[in-house]
Amino acid sequence: MVEAELAEQLAPDKYVALSREFAELEPVAEKIKAYRAAIQELAGVKTLMEDADSDAEMRSMAAAEKGELEEKCDALARALQVALLPKDAMDERNVILEIRAGTGGDEASLFAGDLFRMYERYAAKQGWKTEVVSASDGASGGYKEVIAEIRGRGAFAKLKFESGVHRVQRVPDTEASGRIHTSAATVAVLPEAEEVDVAINEADLKIDTMRAQGAGGQHVNKTESAIRVTHIPSGIIIFVQEERSQHKNRSRAMSLLRAKLYDVERQRLDAERAADRRGQVGSGDRSERIRTYNFPQGRVTDHRINLTLYKLPQVMEGEALGDLIDALVAEHQAALLAADEGTRP
Template sequence: MLPEAKLDILLAHHASLEDQIVGQLSSEDYVRISRELAELNPLIDAVKAYRAAKAEIAGIDAMIADPSTGADMRAMAEAEHATLQARSVELAQQIRVALLPKDAMDERNVILEIRAGTGGDEASLFAGDLFRMYERFAGLQGWKVEVISASDGTMGGFKEIIAEVQGRGAFAKLKFESGVHRVQRVPDTETQGRIHTSAATVAVLPEVEEVDVEIKNDDLRIETMRAGGAGGQHVNKTESAIRITHIPTGIVVMMQDSRSQHKNRASAMNILRSRIYDAERRRIDSARSADRREKVGSGDRSERIRTYNFPQGRVTDHRINLTLYKLPQVIAGEALGELIDALTTEHQAAQLAAQGAAA
C-alpha cells in the first residue's frame, strides 16, 4: 500500500509551489521553485494517474457488483478492470521508487579519479580508455569535464588522472562506477597474439563544500616544493607545487599542475575535502552493510566490479551479473548508460526490499 497521507502532502506542496511561481518572486526564488517543480512534476503526474486509476477501478467494481449489469457489459468491465489494475500496480511501484530517500550528494559535481593498476603500460592505456569513456558519457549528458591533474603513461594513457565532472546529477549517475575495472585484450605490442589482463581503479567522489566537512587548520600539514616532471622554462623555477596531509586520517593530496601555488592549493583542498567525506561515508556504509550486503552500493574500492573483454566484445558487471555484447558502444560512452541504469534499478530494488523488511 502507498502512504496516502504522504501523497496528500506532496500534492498540497506541489499546488503551493504552482501558486508561488505565478506571484512576485526574486530571480533566485523563481529558479529554485522552477527547479523543484521540474523535479516534482513526473511524480505528481504519476500520483494523479494512480488515483484516477483507483477511482475508475472502484467504479467498475460497483458496476460488476450490480445485479442489473448485463453479461456483455460485465465481461467488458472485467477486462477493463484487469487493465486498470495492472496500470495501478505499475504506477504504485513508480511512486515508491520516486519516494525513496535521496542521497544528499546526488545532485553534486564529481571528482573522478582513475589510476592504472596491474598491467604496466597496458594498464595506463586502459586508464586512458576509461577516462575517454566517462568524458564522452558526460558530453552526452550535457556535462563539462575539467582535468585537474594528470600523470601520463610512458606509452600513452594515464598512470593517474583526476578530473572534475560538472553537471546536475553527476554523482547520482556515476557513483556506482567506483571499484576495480579489468580489461582483457591483446596489446598492440604483443607479437604472439596473447590476451593480457590488466586493471585500473576508478574512484567517484562527490564534490563537497566547506560546510559539508569540517577541516581544522591544526590538522593540516602543508608543504610547498618545486614542481617536478617534464622540463621547460616554467618548471622548477618557483615553489608552486603543494602537498597537503590531513593528519587525523593520513590522507595526502599532491598538486603541481598549475604554475600558481594558490590554484594548486585550492585544487588540493577541494580533493582533500571530497576524500575525507568519502572515507567517512564508506566507514558508515561498511558498518551498516555488516548485516546487509548490498553489492551495488558497497563502494569497496578493492572490489573487481567490471570486466571489459575485447576478444569477445563483451562487458560484464559482476555486481549484478549483467553482460552486454556492446563493448565498442560502452567504451565510446554511448551504451554506458545501460549499465548505469541497471545498477540504479538494482540499488532501488535493494532499498525497497530494506524498507519492506523494516515496515
Template sequence: MIPEEKLQSVIARFEAVQSEMNSEVPRDRFVALSREFSELAPIAAAIGKLNAAQREYEDAEALLRVRDMAEMAREEIDRLNEELPRLEHELQLMLLPKDAADERNVILEVRAGTGGDEAALFAGDLFRMYERYAASQGWSVELISASEGEMGGYKEIIAGISGRGVYAKLKFESGVHRVQRVPVTEGGGRIHTSAATVAVLPEPEEVDVEIDEKDLRIDVFRASGAGGQHVNKTESAVRITHIPTGIVVSQQDEKSQHKNKARAMQLMRAKLYDAERERIDRARSAERKGQVGSGDRSERIRTYNFPQSRVTDHRINLTLHKLDQIIAGEALGELIDALVAEDQAARLAALGDEA
C-alpha cells in the same frame, strides 16, 4: 501497497511548501523551498495519478452490476489491473530515500593498477570512455591533473565532472576494472590481464566539510615533468597532508602555486567527505547488504574481454557483447541503468522486509 498515511504526509508537505512560497519569505528560505518544491512536485503528481486510477477502478467495479455496462467495465478493470501496479511501482521508486550526494558533481580518479604499460593504456581507455559518456549526458569535464604512461595512457588522471545528477549515474563505477586483451607490445599474440582502479568522489559543498588549518601540513616544491626533469624554476607544486587521517594530495599541473593549492584543497575536501560517507556506510553495513557494491576501491567490479568483445559486471552478473560501444561511451548507459535498477530493487525489497 504504500501506506496511505505516507502518501497523505507527502501531499500535506507539498501543499505547505507551496503555501509558504506564496508568502513573503527571505531569499535564502525561498531558494530552499523552491528546491524542495521541485523534488516534491513530481511525487505529488504521481500520487494524483495513482489516486485517480484507483477511483476509476472503484467506478468500474460498480458498473459491473449494471447489465448494459458490464462488458465495458470488465475491459476497464483489465486495463487498470495492468496500470495500477505500474503506477504504484513508479511511485515507490520516487519515495525511496535519496542519497544526499546524488545531484553532486564528482571528482573522477582513474589509476593504472597491475599490468605496467598495458594498465596505463587501459586507464586511458577508461578515462576516455567516461569523457564520451559525460558528453552524451551534457556534462562538462575539467582536467585536474594527469600523469602520462611511458607508452601512452595514464598512470593516473583526475578530472572534475559537473552537470545534473552526475554522482547518481557514476557512483557505481568505483572499484577495480580488469581488462583481458593482447597488448600492442605483445608480439606472440598472448592475452594479458591488467587492471585500473576508478574512484568517483562526490564534490562536497563548503558546509559539508570543516577543515581546521592546524590539521594541515602544506609543502611546496618544484613541479617536475616526465623523467623527473624540472619544468618549473619556482616552487609552484603543492602537497597537502591532512594529519589526523593521513590523506595526502598533491597538485602541480598549474604554473601558479595559488592555483595548485586551490586545486589540492578541492581534492582534499572531496577525499575527506568521501571518507566520512564511507565511515557512515560501514556503520550501516547491515542495511547495505543487498545494495550494489560496497564502494570498496579494491573490489573487482567489471571485466572487459576484448577477444570475446564482452563486458561483464560481476556485481549483477550482467554480460553485454558490445565492448566496442561500451568503451566508446555509447553503451555505457546500459550498464549504468542496470546497476541503478538493481540497487532500486534491492532497496525496495529492504523496505518491504522492514514493513
C-alpha cells in the same frame, strides 16, 4: 507549499535551499497525481462493468480495459514506492573521479585512459562537464593516475556504483603472438564535499608551493603555481598543478581534500553498517573486482549483478554504459524496497 514559498521574496541561500527541495518533491508529486488518476480511471471502469443498465458491448470494452489499467496502477504504485525511498544525501552532488592503473604495466595505463574517456563521453551525453584536476601520464599512453571533476545534477547518483577494480582482457598492440593479457585499473567515485560537510582545521594543514612539472613551456619554469596540501592527521596528500593560478590550484586541492576526508567518514560508517548492506550492490570497496571488459569476445560483465552485455565498443564509447548503470541502480532500488517491506509490521 514549497512552490508558493518560492514565489515570495527570499534571501538567496533560502531560495537555493527551497529550489533544491522543490526539484526533489516535484517528481514525487507528479507520480502521486498519475497514480490517483489511474486509480480513479480504474474505479470508473469497474462501475461501468457492474452497471446493469449499460449495454453488453460497453461492459465487454470495460472488461478488456480493466486488465490494462490494473497493470498500469501496479506499475505506478511501484514507481511511487521507488520515488519515496530514502535518498543518499550526496546523490545530487558533483563527483570527484579517480582512476589509477593497477596490475599490468603499460597496458594497465592504457586501460585507465580508456576508462577515463568512457566516463568523459558518458558524462557528455548526460549534459555534465568533465574537467581534469591532475594527471600522471603512462609511459606508452593512457594514465598512471587521473583525477577529474564531473559536474552535473545527479552525477553521484549515477556513478557511485562504479567504484572498484575494473579488469580488462585483450591482446596488446605490442603482443606479436596474439596472447591475451589481463590487467586492471581502480576507479574511485567520491561525492564533492562542501565546506559545511567537512570542517578542516588550518592548523592541520601543511601547504607547499612549487613549480609545475611536465609539459607546459616557459610557464613551467618561471612560476610556482603547483600546490601540495598535506593533511597531517590523516596523512592524505593532494598535489594539483593543472591551473596556472596558484589560488585556483589551492582551491581545487582543498576541494579534493574535503572529498577524500568525507569519503573516509562514509567508508567508516558503511563498515559499521556492513550487516545492513548485504543486500546492496557491492560494498564499494576499492579492492572489489566489479567488472570485466573482454575485448576478444566483445563483452562486458558486471560481477555484482551477473549481467553480461555483448556490446563492448558501445560501452567504451559511453553510449551503452548507461545500460550497466541503470541495471545497477534498479538492483539497488529493489534491494531497498525488499528491505523496506521486510521492516513493515
